[in-house]
Amino acid sequence: MKFDVLTLFPETFELVMKESIIGRAQEKGLVEVNAIDIRDYTKDKHRKVDDYPFGGGSGMVMMCQPVFDAFRAVTQGLDTKPRVIFMSPQGRVLTQKMAVELSKEEHLILLCGHYEGIDERIIEELVDEEISIGDYVLTGGELPAMVLIDCVSRLIPGVLSSEGSFSDESHFNGLLEYPQYTRPAEYEGRPVPEILLSGHHANIQKWRAEQSLERTRKKRPDLYEEYLKGK
Numbered sequence: 001m002k003f004d005v006l007t008l009f010p011e012t013f014e015l016v017m018k019e020s021i022i023g024r025a026q027e028k029g030l031v032e033v034n035a036i037d038i039r040d041y042t043k044d045k046h047r048k049v050d051d052y053p054f055g056g057g058s059g060m061v062m063m064c065q066p067v068f069d070a071f072r073a074v075t076q077g078l079d080t081k082p083r084v085i086f087m088s089p090q091g092r093v094l095t096q097k098m099a100v101e102l103s104k105e106e107h108l109i110l111l112c113g114h115y116e117g118i119d120e121r122i123i124e125e126l127v128d129e130e131i132s133i134g135d136y137v138l139t140g141g142e143l144p145a146m147v148l149i150d151c152v153s154r155l156i157p158g159v160l161s162s163e164g165s166f167s168d169e170s171h172f173n174g175l176l177e178y179p180q181y182t183r184p185a186e187y188e189g190r191p192v193p194e195i196l197l198s199g200h201h202a203n204i205q206k207w208r209a210e211q212s213l214e215r216t217r218k219k220r221p222d223l224y225e226e227y228l229k230g231k
């Protein structure tokens, strides 16, 4: 899976994306994250990427030309146009289901905006879909892009070492994860549920399924409804 990220802050990506699991996945050649600096495609000596909005209003708008040229640089020579995602609060809110779909793509281009917005012609011409990571407003699209890269990359076979535990993963089967415990069996007088020490795997699985259902019903009735519909 290859992510080409069009951004004004490429160094942010290099830092975060070479750490931990994503970093190891890159070393294994399972994932490739390229940060492309939109500023490298400006044509003036001040490397201008934004300008005042037509019609007035506060703030600046990202201009077409540097983004179009950065896009062309990334896609030249490719026989198919990769899916282009613009990270924006106006997009469809990212879910695990969408992450699973996205993880089947070979190549994604993520566009990270800044300022008050990007010129609409960029969205009309280049963007296939807008994706939001939640209904709140951030200063730019870099963190959302990293969130998307993280949740998509971990679904790629070989990226997670413990893929076995994968199917239990909360939000994977649509339910929240059951409670987890580790040693010691009693910490400052607080015990671990007996069932988990019993070694009865069938009973443990049953208890965990009940816990997942119960906490989903309590914490996320919306997900619980979805789950009941899907049954």
Ligand SMILES: Nc1nonc1C(=O)NCc1ccc(Cl)cc1
Pocket (backbone or CB within 6 Å): 062, 087, 088, 089, 112, 113, 114, 115, 116, 117, 118, 131, 132, 133, 134, 135, 136, 137, 138, 139, 140, 141, 144
């Ligand atoms: N929430 C979100 N989910 O995805 N992105 C966001 C978000 O707030 N982006 C900030 C942003 C996005 C585009 C531009 Cl031009 C400026 C600022």
